Amino acid sequence: NGHPNEIVFGLAEGKVKVGQLKSNKAATLYSTDSFVVSMCAGPDGNAILSGHLDGSIYRFCFETEQSPRPSTTKLAVTPTSV
Secondary structure, three states, X not given: OOOOOEEEEEOOOOEEEEEEOOOOEEEEEEEOOOOEEEEEEOOOOOEEEEEEOXXXXXXXXXXXXXXXXXXXXXXXXXXXXX
16 A cells, blocks of 8 residues: 655656655656645555645545556645735
8 A cells, every 4th residue: 555665756847756765766746846844645555745835736646446547636726926
């Protein structure tokens, strides 16, 4: 269930990466043009949401038996007041 040996993190350059704890290697899951300001995991550990400085919200779904390919979806753009 989920991804117990991985950690997902966001960067100021807009990339969202997954780090493999056992190998100490990281891979890019997806890239955006805006600073990552928030992240959360889905309850089953198979999806994450990321919020960005430009107000965009993205969902990344990992590969599962029900979904054979990983996918990234831009869910919304909210107004910002920076």
